[in-house]
Amino acid sequence: xxxxxxxxxxxxxxxxxxxxxxxxxxxxxxLEPFDLNDEEVAALVEPDIGKLFxxxxxxQILMHFAAFHQIEWQxxxxxxxxxIATYGPVREGxxxxxxGLDDVIAPVHSSSKGASS
Amino acid sequence: MSLVFxxxxxxxxxxxxxxxxxxxxxxxxxYEAFRQMGxxxxxxxxxxxxxxxAEHFANFFMNNMPSFAIGMADSYEGPIEDPGWLGIERxxxxxxxxxxxxxxxxxxxxxxxxYAEEWKFDHGIMVxxxxxxPDYDIPVIPVNINCQGPPLAPLERAWAFxxxxxxxxxxxxxxxxxxxxxxxxHWPATPDSGKINEAWDLDFMDRWCRNDKDAxxxxxxxxxxxxxxxxxxxxxxxxxxxxVSAAAGGAQGVVHFCEPIPIFAVSCTVATYDLASx
Numbered sequence: 001x002x003x004x005x006x007x008x009x010x011x012x013x014x015x016x017x018x019x020x021x022x023x024x025x026x027x028x029x030x031l032e033p034f035d036l037n038d039e040e041v042a043a044l045v046e047p048d049i050g051k052l053f054x055x056x057x058x059x060q061i062l063m064h065f066a067a068f069h070q071i072e073w074q075x076x077x078x079x080x081x082x083x084i085a086t087y088g089p090v091r092e093g094x095x096x097x098x099x100g101l102d103d104v105i106a107p108v109h110s111s112s113k114g115a116s117s
Numbered sequence: 118m119s120l121v122f123x124x125x126x127x128x129x130x131x132x133x134x135x136x137x138x139x140x141x142x143x144x145x146x147x148y149e150a151f152r153q154m155g156x157x158x159x160x161x162x163x164x165x166x167x168x169x170x171a172e173h174f175a176n177f178f179m180n181n182m183p184s185f186a187i188g189m190a191d192s193y194e195g196p197i198e199d200p201g202w203l204g205i206e207r208x209x210x211x212x213x214x215x216x217x218x219x220x221x222x223x224x225x226x227x228x229x230x231x232y233a234e235e236w237k238f239d240h241g242i243m244v245x246x247x248x249x250x251p252d253y254d255i256p257v258i259p260v261n262i263n264c265q266g267p268p269l270a271p272l273e274r275a276w277a278f279x280x281x282x283x284x285x286x287x288x289x290x291x292x293x294x295x296x297x298x299x300x301x302x303h304w305p306a307t308p309d310s311g312k313i314n315e316a317w318d319l320d321f322m323d324r325w326c327r328n329d330k331d332a333x334x335x336x337x338x339x340x341x342x343x344x345x346x347x348x349x350x351x352x353x354x355x356x357x358x359x360x361v362s363a364a365a366g367g368a369q370g371v372v373h374f375c376e377p378i379p380i381f382a383v384s385c386t387v388a389t390y391d392l393a394s395x
Contacts, residue, residue: 004179011178015197015237059306059350060173060265063130067202073135080308094267094350099309106311106379108138 002035003056003092009034009044010057014064049076050083056093074108120286122161122294123365124154124389125325125358126249128170129305130240131381133204133247138380148248150374150387155249157389163294165216165256166249167282169361170241171264171299171354176233183231184270185278187224188259189217195238205243213256216291220258223288227281228274245298262360264299264353269341272334275356279363286364297361299354302347303383309349311379317347318375318384325358325388326370333359351383361390368395 009031013019023030027045036044043051047069052062066076081101090096099105136144158166175197177183193210200207214234221232236259238246246253262278263269270278286293301321302314324332337343344352362370368390375386 007174008178008180011174015175053307058174058265063306064173064198067199070199073131073138077308077310084308094345095307097308098304098349099312105309106382108380109140 005035006040006044006052006055007057007061009036010061010065014061014068020068048083049079050081051087052083053080053095054083054087054090056091056095058093059095119289119291119293120283120295120364120392121163121292122158122389123361123368123392124158124387125297125361126151126154126245126387127300127381127383127385128241128244128298129303129381129383129385130198130203130244132244132385134202135380136204139378143376143378147374147376147378147385147387151248154373154387154389155251158249158294158296159255161294162292163255164291165213165258165293167220167258167260167293167295168242168245169260169262169295169297169357170245171357172241172261173239173265175237175239176235177261177263179266182263182266183261184263184274185228186231186233186261187217187221188212188236189221189232190214190234190236193236193238193257193259196243197237197239203240203243205247208253210238210246210253211256212258216256216289217258219289220285220293223285224278224281227284228278230278241298245296249296262356264356267341269353270356272339272356272359275360276330276334276363279360282360283364283366295361295364297357299357300351301355301358301384301386302349303351304349305351305382310382312349313377313379313384314348315377315384318386321355321358322372322375322386322388325362326372328362328365328367328369328390330362333362365390365392366395368392
């Protein structure tokens with residue numbers, strides 16, 4: 001029931017292809033051994049990237065989880081911003097947000113707009 | 118001595134994974150500098166390449182987090198990331214258990230480290246290898262400095278670790294190259310990704326080139342709170358750069374490329390030490 005447990009699950013998933021296959025087949029079964037509360041399980045299963053960022057999941061862990069779900073880069077960034085807008089500032093950890101919700105930080109080069117990741 | 122090459126470079130996953138989103142003019146000049154570093158590295162004919170990366174929870178977690186760790190295997194696998202997302206195919210990367218074990222044994226005389234006979238590479242090592250040794254034909258000795266999960270080792274300990282690696286190189290008959298990867302200022306994998314403190318980066322690289330120990334360990338500029346404020350959580354990765362400074366033993370450095378590419382999330386950097394100047 002802690003940020004630690006959420007991150008531990010994601011750490012294991014991110015580095016273990018067999019666990020990724022099992023998770024694709026049955027998300028709840030793979031989550032069962034981890035000590036997670038309902039909010040955390042729901043955020044993982046959705047996946048609610050914005051909620052996970054709000055909970056304080058380290059971005060280096062969350063980024064890989066988003067890639068596993070085939071979430072495109074700009075969409076990943078937007079989902080985190082939406083999470084902050086919806087749920088409030090990051091609760092704990094070092095991955096707080098320091099820019100404004102509508103700031104454009106890393107625009108895609110004009111010649112490549114519309115390209116997918 | 119057997120340290121034959123020392124340098125630093127960026128390792129951000131966007132460098133390969135988001136190549137198509139960058140301004141091609143800046144990107145291609147950066148790639149050229151990165152590949153030139155690879156040419157120079159291979160011209161030094163190293164028997165093994167030590168890559169000091171701040172890994173990102175590919176092998177180590179807060180259940181047992183070493184401040185310093187070195188790999189000791191004949192083979193490694195990477196990347197752990199989705200290959201399509203990173204733009205680098207998954208593969209086996211050669212190591213050399215014998216060279217690693219002797220290197221580790223020498224390093225331990227000066228620094229307390231962990232060793233690991235299993236190690237999965239993430240972008241921190243795979244992105245540099247993609248440019249530096251594209252044929253994956255030189256054994257790698259992976260090194261990790263914890264720059265992700267605080268509490269983090271003090272910079273002085275990272276410096277001492279670099280000195281221990283220099284002494285290890287001197288004690289070994291093999292020709293060893295050392296590459297530090299990471300940083301400099303960045304807020305990676307957050308909504309702030311792309312935010313870059315260019316002035317801070319250039320000032321740090323000036324200190325790095327001068328190989329000025331006092332300036333690199335400046336407690337006012339580079340305590341963790343100040344780094345977090347000025348350079349983001351990604352700034353903690355200066356540990357990998359200044360460890361190379363210590364390993365280079367007073368050599369003077371040259372910055373070959375250091376320009377912000379926001380979609381890659383960092384000031385993309387390539388720099389080397391002139392070991393003959395030490």
